[in-house]
Amino acid sequence: MDILETDAYDRRQRRNSSCILFLFLLPFFVSSSLYFYLWIPQNAPSLFAAAVKCSPVLSLAVLVLAHNGGQSLLGVAGGLLFSACGDCCLIWPELFLHGMAVFAVAHLLYCTSFLSERYSSLSSSSSSSALFLSISLWLTGIGTYFYLLPFLQKRTDSAILTPALGVYMVLIIAMTTLALHTRWSVTAVGGLSFLLSDLALSLQVFGVVDPLAEGRAVVMTTYYLAQVLIAVGDVKAGSYTGDGLRKRKIM
Template identity: 60%
Template sequence: MDILETDAYDKRQRRNLSCALFLSLLPFFLSAALYFYLWTPDSPASIMSAVVKSAPILLLAAVVLSWNGGQSVLGVVGGLLFSAVGDCCLIWPEHFLHGMGAFAVAHVLYTFTFLSSRYATFSSSSWLRLLYLILFLCGGGFYIYLYPFLQKAPDSDVIIPAVGVYVFLIILMGILAVRTRNTATVLGGLSFIVSDISLSLQLFKVIAPMKHGNALVMVTYYLAQLLIAVGDVKAVENKDGFSKWKRS
């Protein structure tokens, strides 16, 4: 095949892969829609609530595992599984610290994944270094702003350092997501930060409860996890050419 034929073939393969990926994500979209349909502000904490909330994340983990194989268990799949554990814990307010710990592990797994060879390595330009600095400063500034409200929380002696460590980990994850220059991964990392900021402002009573506060948190959260999952699949796809498709 000449260059034009090869380019057309590659475009068809990309379209076919994108369609296959979209179809594999349909259970995620349906389960996320089910969560928003069933959730109400007065929903009691229950096993069923935990299952419905974590189901979209578990389905995302299954999608990434099916596309990337067992190598992703200690990467994005592992991060999604720990996120599902965190989702379940946050259903019950008394397990908040356990939930935050599970999400912290997820961010660590995402961080190491974004540093792996499956993501293309680029030299950091001056504007990227500036963006890294801005993210770190925003994270530190947000923690300082949140600090007086953390002091009022029950078990503040544990909450204060725990939140500090968590803020550091999620900002680091966001920075390394930006470093990949993978559009889905970058947007996913930043969306996760937005989701957690929204949650913490409401949880620690920095702002008055919002009418659609939970919807804002969960939409940005599910979007973040979706983009991180898709970014990981695309990263492997770009690295391997279309070997997965050609083998099938």
């Protein structure tokens, strides 16, 4: 009977936690919907455009801080805050390198979080699949970098951009690899979505394909999806102890 009561209690806890999490995510859904509704032209950079673009990610940072506390500033919450700064930089094309540097710091913070005990590793069988996918990602990343090299060399800032992009690609693939090896599927999908978003962005920024409204929509949809999944994964990870047991609390 005790086992049945414990199981019923855990189900109620999960249901209550899901409802509370959904309420905390409402600011993200509203602000991201506002971004797509306004769809401010890229050729009209402004502080208002920057605020609209970064507000969904800032709302996620508040969510993670509310659930996991100040220590998350050295993890996912900090990564989200740096990502929001990167969003602001990318509003102005001349700040592209600054934005890339800020996002690089965000990936480092994500990596730090994914290496913690809260993100315990997968089982051996699942880890094998994640390892195969990780190797594929690294090989794809190396191939993509060399494919982009001729396009990078046409730019006036190629002397700085070429090595900077190499470092950035190493960091984002490392972040995605670590995400794949956590026990949280939402985190893994979030890492992959972030990688897809950056790939779509780089193809447009570096002139591989012509920038289109549809291309921007792909970039931002996968980007916001990545950030919300990483944030939700961190909230879930924060509700478990180091040995994988659920904490007896609501969120």
